[in-house]
Amino acid sequence: MGAETGGHTGRAPFPPIGDLVTRSWTPGTTDAALSAIAATPRLVVALDFDGTASPFVLDPMAARAIPEVAAQMERLSAMPDTVVAYVSGRSMHDLREITEHTDESPFALAGSHGAQYWYPGSGESDVESAAAEEDGTKEELWEAARPIIDRFDGAELEPKTFGMGVHTRAATPEVERELFAEIDALVAERFPHWRRRKGHHVLEFSSRLEGKDAAMTALRERYDATGILFAGDDVTDEDAMRVLVDGDLGVRVGEGETAAGLRVRNPQEIAQLLEALADERAARRE
Incomplete structure (x- = not known):
């Protein structure tokens, strides 16, 4: 680039x-x-x-x-x-x-x-x-991710225009690791073409590239x-x-x-x- x-x-x-x-x-x-x-x-x-x-x-x-x-x-x-x-x-x-x-x-x-x-x-x-929504819609991603996120203290779902962010600013490092692993597994299985980004206490996925x-x-x-x-x-x-x-x-x-x-x-x-x-x-x- x-x-x-x-x-x-x-x-x-x-x-x-x-x-x-x-x-x-x-x-x-x-x-x-x-x-x-x-x-x-x-x-x-x-x-x-x-x-x-x-x-x-x-x-x-x-x-x-x-x-x-x-x-x-x-x-x-x-x-x-x-x-x-x-x-x-x-x-x-x-x-x-x-x-x-x-x-x-x-x-x-x-x-x-x-x-x-x-x-x-x-x-x-x-x-x-170009978008990667052939894998599904953002609403379907939110619906699948929310029950996982809700099990973890200090975690929060941020719905986004083209996907979602999972915030762990209030979570422990152990919670963050376990939660991100589960979300990664979900997306890999159901939304494999979405773009993944990991930042400071946030994991993001977007249908836009x-x-x-x-x-x-x-x-x-x-x-x-x-x-x-x-x-x-x-x-x-x-x-x-x-x-x-x-x-x-x-x-x-x-x-x-x-x-x-x-x-x-x-x-x-x-x-x-x-x-x-x-x-x-x-x-x-x-």
Whole structure:
């Protein structure tokens, strides 16, 4: 996927994860890659939500961006030739709720891992794509999964537009392992072609095959971006990191193997990085 994207844009994709050196970014310091993305003519700033803009909370629908991130995203959205977006595995309905997104918002949204979009000025836009519903419908998956999930303390089913998520934020590691094994067995037997994703205390299945790499392509083409800054904290965000190209910047939040160029520790440091980006972008345009 990275090679195809690089060929389309004429710019080289980032090297494979094992070949990339990820630098830890220290708030208050300068970084050449951050300076370069601040200077790009047409910038898209795209953030994952859970664990990146927001800390993890036990109730997934209670998640909100920390005020410092929200303030810097608003600030960036007001700058010329700068687009801000949230890119999430959440369904569009839920993503709009947790981002407190209104019809007048200047923020773009990519939900369901790049299968749903909302653009300022035009509203919601679904993407036509192949699905794997020959195995069954999402309602059939929910019906089969719910009795399994209900047996496990601290587990929760999240119905999604194209599938489901199984959350274990309030469960013990032992419960998570046993539950995920049973759900995996169910899906392997009855929904074998659905896409599986495992993140921080969540197991997801979707009849749609898009990943966050698709969202990077859509945002780049929609806004003719000369640079994308994408930040995320989880395995699913690496789909997006791997298709970033020369002139882009990936930022990993927290630990884990990554194709990102920079690493920060938490949402608070994402806010500080966005502030540094906004300061430098504003100074270059004075």
